[in-house]
Amino acid sequence: MLKRFSKVDLTTGPTFRSMILFSMPIILQGSLQIAYNLVDRFWVGKLGKEAMAAVSVGFPVMFFMISLVIGIAIGAGIMIAQYRGAGQRPMVNLTARNFLVFGGLVVIGISILMHIGTEWILALLDTPQDFFADATIYLKWIFSGLIFFFIYNGVTGIFRGLGDSVKPVIVALISTGLNIVLDPIFIFGLGPIPAYGVEGAAIATVLANLIGAGIILGLLAREREWVDLSFSGFKFDLGIIRTMLRLGLPTTVTMMIVSSSIMVVMRFVNGLGTAAVAAYGIGIVLDSLIMMPAQSFSVSMSTIAGQNIGAGKPERISLFLRDTMFVSVGIAVTCGLFLWLNTEWLAHVFQPDPADFDVVYPLLKIYIQIMIVRYLMMAMFFPILGTIRGAGDVMASMFLVLFTQLLIRVPVVIWLTPIMGFKGIAISLAVSTIFGFSIVSIYYLTGRWKRKGIVMKTGAPVVHESEPE
Numbered sequence: 240m241l242k243r244f245s246k247v248d249l250t251t252g253p254t255f256r257s258m259i260l261f262s263m264p265i266i267l268q269g270s271l272q273i274a275y276n277l278v279d280r281f282w283v284g285k286l287g288k289e290a291m292a293a294v295s296v297g298f299p300v301m302f303f304m305i306s307l308v309i310g311i312a313i314g315a316g317i318m319i320a321q322y323r324g325a326g327q328r329p330m331v332n333l334t335a336r337n338f339l340v341f342g343g344l345v346v347i348g349i350s351i352l353m354h355i356g357t358e359w360i361l362a363l364l365d366t367p368q369d370f371f372a373d374a375t376i377y378l379k380w381i382f383s384g385l386i387f388f389f390i391y392n393g394v395t396g397i398f399r400g401l402g403d404s405v406k407p408v409i410v411a412l413i414s415t416g417l418n419i420v421l422d423p424i425f426i427f428g429l430g431p432i433p434a435y436g437v438e439g440a441a442i443a444t445v446l447a448n449l450i451g452a453g454i455i456l457g458l459l460a461r462e463r464e465w466v467d468l469s470f471s472g473f474k475f476d477l478g479i480i481r482t483m484l485r486l487g488l489p490t491t492v493t494m495m496i497v498s499s500s501i502m503v504v505m506r507f508v509n510g511l512g513t514a515a516v517a518a519y520g521i522g523i524v525l526d527s528l529i530m531m532p533a534q535s536f537s538v539s540m541s542t543i544a545g546q547n548i549g550a551g552k553p554e555r556i557s558l559f560l561r562d563t564m565f566v567s568v569g570i571a572v573t574c575g576l577f578l579w580l581n582t583e584w585l586a587h588v589f590q591p592d593p594a595d596f597d598v599v600y601p602l603l604k605i606y607i608q609i610m611i612v613r614y615l616m617m618a619m620f621f622p623i624l625g626t627i628r629g630a631g632d633v634m635a636s637m638f639l640v641l642f643t644q645l646l647i648r649v650p651v652v653i654w655l656t657p658i659m660g661f662k663g664i665a666i667s668l669a670v671s672t673i674f675g676f677s678i679v680s681i682y683y684l685t686g687r688w689k690r691k692g693i694v695m696k697t698g699a700p701v702v703h704e705s706e707p708e
Contacts, residue, residue: 249402249543250324250550254558262539262563264404268395269531271408271415276524278419282426283440284589288517288599291589293373293437295520296366299505301381303498304353305388310494311342312389312396313541314487317631318479319400320542324549328465335397335459335466337479342393343386350385357382364502365509367516373437380438384445390452394459399542401465406458414451418443489637490628496637500644500671507656508664514595515661518602521589522665525578525607529614530621532570536563537625544629553689556626563622571618575611582607602661609665616676623676623683632688639682643675 315338395407425439586600648671655663
């Protein structure tokens with residue numbers, strides 16, 4: 240049964256069946272992460288709205304931090320998928336090894352800098368003093384464990400580029416399950432373990448990522464068909480690293496733009512008070528529940544586009560995208576209606592204290608009502624963007640996001656928040672998404688992205704300087 244999912248040939252056969260078999264494990268892995276986030280917010284919510292706000296304010300900071308390194312991982316994933324599609328095992332191996340070593344060194348450096356500058360970052364976001372200390376200690380723990388997050392997600396990207404989406408799910412199941420168990424233990428204490436409160440949520444996350452990183456790295460070490468992690472005779476290949484950066488840096492810039500716009504939004508939310516920060520934090524988690532399938536389909540479409548470009552079969556990509564968007568929209572509509580009809584119950588779950596509920600629920604209700612349209616747009620936006628990026632057209636995706644985030648979202652939030660308060664925050668997110676979907680759709684229809692691959696139809700690499708010895 241597992242072999243059916245882990246050995247999916249994306250370059251031949253029926254597109255719908257291949258899409259389902261390859262995407263479902265990715266969606267399952269995303270679901271596990273969402274399950275953890277929901278449980279995490281559930282336990283933290285029992286500490287009060289200040290604790291919820293402390294964890295919530297850290298989200299845009301963590302997103303910004305991750306964006307500094309995740310682009311390298313996406314660049315490596317694009318290369319591995321295209322080399323895999325072209326059947327070039329030496330180039331897959333060379334890319335994977337250079338990615339892990341180079342990326343790991345970059346992550347360690349960034350982790351140290353972010354740990355030192357935590358207080359300054361939170362002050363820049365105008366974080367209220369009533370949860371500033373909790374937010375600081377929470378983020379310092381997360382920054383300290385960034386290397387484990389990189390290994391876990393980096394190796395996951397390698398497996399996906401190879402067309403194996405099952406092994407990452409197995410590791411995610413272990414890691415997420417462990418995180419869910421450790422969360423209440425470190426937050427509230429158990430036996431010799433004291434109650435750490437908000438800090439405990441971060442400790443549980445770091446420990447789970449550490450174990451997950453060790454397991455998935457061990458699985459990759461056993462993957463001899465395409466990747467050899469013995470590192471015997473390893474040396475940096477500047478051609479590989481340059482290509483990785485050329486493909487990855489635009490994605491890094493893209494994610495930094497997104498995270499910067501999120502931090503601008505967060506600063507305005509902070510100015511509306513603790514209740515607004517708590518409602519926004521709950522809204523973000525619920526957003527991720529709805530958008531996770533679309534983001535998972537974006538990941539799968541990136542691999543699908545990369546492998547079919549590498550195999551010289553770009554005509555299959557539009558068929559895959561059609562099937563993917565059909566499923567993605569159906570999921571978004573179903574989940575969106577569920578949130579809309581159960582907002583009050585969800586507010587009670589995350590803010591059980593009656594006093595906290597009374598101030599958080601009205602804001603969360605406004606947020607969800609406005610987000611319904613955004614969920615539908617995102618269900619189509621992410622698969623299209625993943626297709627363009629997987630084909631190697633990373634510059635286009637960067638400029639598309641640049642326009643959406645900086646020229647639409649930020650001006651609208653600056654304009655509407657002083658006039659409409661929390662409602663202006665939600666409207667700015669919805670409006671920018673509608674514009675983003677319209678622009679990315681138009682660009683996709685031009686077909687220019689099909690000519691951006693790093694591997695020719697013959698399977699010969701377009702850009703690299705040396706072959707492995």
